[in-house]
Amino acid sequence: QQQVKQSPQSLIVQKGGISIINCAYENTAFDYFPWYQQFPGKGPALLIAIRPDVSEKKEGRFTISFNKSAKQFSLHIMDSQPGDSATNFCAASGEGFKTIFGAGTRLFVKA
Amino acid sequence: NAGVTQTPKFRVLKTGQSMTLLCAQDMNHEYMYWYRQDPGMGLRLIHYSVGEGTTAKGEVPDGYNVSRLKKQNFLLGLESAAPSQTSVYFCASITDYTGELFFGEGSRLTVL
Numbered sequence: 703q704q705q706v707k708q709s710p711q712s713l714i715v716q717k718g719g720i721s722i723i724n725c726a727y728e729n730t731a732f733d734y735f736p737w738y739q740q741f742p743g744k745g746p747a748l749l750i751a752i753r754p755d756v757s758e759k760k761e762g763r764f765t766i767s768f769n770k771s772a773k774q775f776s777l778h779i780m781d782s783q784p785g786d787s788a789t790n791f792c793a794a795s796g797e798g799f800k801t802i803f804g805a806g807t808r809l810f811v812k813a
Numbered sequence: 814n815a816g817v818t819q820t821p822k823f824r825v826l827k828t829g830q831s832m833t834l835l836c837a838q839d840m841n842h843e844y845m846y847w848y849r850q851d852p853g854m855g856l857r858l859i860h861y862s863v864g865e866g867t868t869a870k871g872e873v874p875d876g877y878n879v880s881r882l883k884k885q886n887f888l889l890g891l892e893s894a895a896p897s898q899t900s901v902y903f904c905a906s907i908t909d910y911t912g913e914l915f916f917g918e919g920s921r922l923t924v925l
Contacts, residue, residue: 711853734912745817745903745916746856791855798863799844799907800871801914805855 705729706794708804715811721779723807725792728773732794735768736801737777740789749790750777782811815839819904819917826894826924834889834920836904844907845887846871846914847879849900856903862887894924 707726715721727735736751752759752766752775759766765778779786787810795801817838826832836845843864848856848871858871862881876898878890887906891898901921905914 708855736912736914738914743918745905745918746914747916748913751912795912798861798869799909799912799914800858800861801846801907801912802858802872803848803855805853 705802706792706804708792708807710807711805712808713810715782715809717782717784717811717813719782719811721782721786721809721811722776723790723792723809724774724776725804726772726774727794729794729796729802730773731796732802734795734799734801735766735775736793736795737764737766738791738793738803740791740806746791779809782809784811784813787811817904817906817915817917819902819920821920822918823921824923826891826922828895828924830894831890831892832894832922833891834902834904834922836887836889836906836917838885838887838904838906838915840906840908840915841884842906842915843884843909845881846905846907847877847887847889848903848905849873850903850919851900859889859902891922894922896924898922899924 738746740746768775792804846861847859860879865884
């Protein structure tokens, strides 16, 4: 049973466009919702994160929108750049900081 | 500032062989985790530890064992490797006040 469902599997966006990745979770005990970015041959690294007491968090070009009642959250990348081309993972964390990941979205930004 | 270090980075095993992956962190983090990453499946939690001397099962623990004898080290063992365990393994550690996972660069394991 997949606790965190992510879509789409892959995404191609033009340079300067908006990239949108969606996630849904099942466990209402989750209390921390991070997004991680992974480049080939490297480990994932935190991009941005949100806690369920707010509906939106913005850091530079990256925004998380969070809908607690729908158990959904999404990542928006504004003004997407070729350097943003990577695999992005949504995740959810709860007790013991046990973090469960979505399946990942391969983002390709065309120059 | 090394962060999280995994050894070895690459390993090829034959079915039935055993091996241990070592994870070391120098950030004094309490919590440590082992994940496996397979194409199209994201990262799946194998085992984790909330402190020295503790271990707990994650999503996919079968076929693996772990030990956390020292706070800075978290070992992942395969007693009898199977081809299904071919994967990239990531170790991570976390602070208890931000929730941010710090990952190593991965260990690529191939079981023939």
